[in-house]
Amino acid sequence: MDWDKLRIFHAVASAGSFTHAGQMLTLSQSAVSRQISALEEEINTPLFQRHARGLTLTDEGEMLYAAVSDVLARLAQAEEALKNVHDAPRGSLKVTSTHGIGSYWLVPRLANLMKECPELELHLVLEDRELDLSQREADVAIRMRAPVQADLIQRKLFTVHYHVYATQAYLDAAGTPQRCEDLIDHTVISYGETAPSEVRDINWLADQCKRAGRSGGKGRIIRVNNVTGVLNAALADIGVVSIPDYVAAQYSQLIRILPEIPGPSFDVHLVYADSLRQSKRVAAFRDFLVREAKDWHY
Structure with a gap:
């Protein structure tokens, strides 16, 4: 069997659709579909059951998926063993993180x-x-929730706390809210619908406003879909924001208000596949993060 076809088959089986697999492999949906059809013809066996809601593996497909997964795991281990021949960590390390943690905590370090x-x-x-x-879309991840997959190793790094902030210029113009109910008369900058799904209650401040009865006030809610946009809107004196303390601490013009209102908090974890347990690259990055997190508190 052709290895390229097997690799594409594994991606489709993992993603559950030709479209999602194509996005991971940077191939068109039609190209992925053709490769799967060619593989099925080559072995004269249907591998997927196609239905309106997606794809499911046949019994033969489950058997082949397990075999290909085992081969991929062994190749990953062999790759790490080859890279670990050298004493010092070397080579490429792909790290994924949320926009906020990556830009405002990781990059400066x-x-x-x-x-x-x-x-x-x-x-x-x-x-x-x-x-x-x-699927090796990344080697390690910094995530704002603990993983549920059994084959992933996790290490808690620190806890992120959210509070309410605004600039002095905005407060001079609009007044300083003394309680949550006062927010109905203020502009609240909130996260958009594409905010990280794993971060529960990230729009807690906007939700507080709704519960307080925003329709009776003169304020409004502006939605921005990432922490940089939310931060820049606050720095432009547009309104009140809820952002992580580690972000706000980098901007002296931001003033914490409504200290009695508890914002959400989230534990940040380093996550990587068990197959990378012996990787010197991963170990060096892990040890670095643990040291940085230990010396940092907000």
């Missing part, structure tokens, strides 16, 4: 890692969607 591991080549993917580590 990377100079220390570059000094410690000069032969390590970092590839950062800052997206609020979770990349599939089992």
Whole structure:
């Protein structure tokens, strides 16, 4: 059997659709479909049951998927063994993180890692969607929730706390809210619908406004779909925001208000596949993050 076809088959089986597999493999849906049809013809066996809601594996497909998964795991282990021949960690390490953690916590600290591991080549993917580590979309992830997959190793790094902030210029113009109910007369900058799904209650401030009866006030809610946009709107004196304390601490013009209102908090975890347990690249990155997290508190 052709290995390229098997690799595409594994991606389709994992994703559950030609479209999602094509996105992971940077191939068109039609190209993926053709490769699967060719593989089925080659072995004279149907591998998928096609229905309106997607694809499911046949019994023969389940058997082949298990075999290909085993081969991929063995190849990953062999790759790590080859890379670990050298004493110092070297080679490419693909790291995925949410936009906020990656931009405002990780990136400012990377100079220390570059000094410690000069032969390590970092590839950062800052997206609020979770990349599939089992599909090697990334080597390690920094996530704002613990993983549920049994084949993933996790390590808690720190806890993120959200509170309410605004600039002095905005407060001088609009007044300083003294209680939650006062927010109905203020502009509240909230996260959009594409906010990270794993971050529960990220729009808690807007929800507080709705419960307080926003329709009776003169304020409004502006939605922005990532933490940089939310932050910049606050720095432009547009309104009140709920952002992580570690972000707000970097901008002296932001003033914490409504301290009695508890915002949400989330534990941040380092996550990687069990197959990378012996990787020197992953170990170096893990140890670096643990040290940085230990020395940092907000």
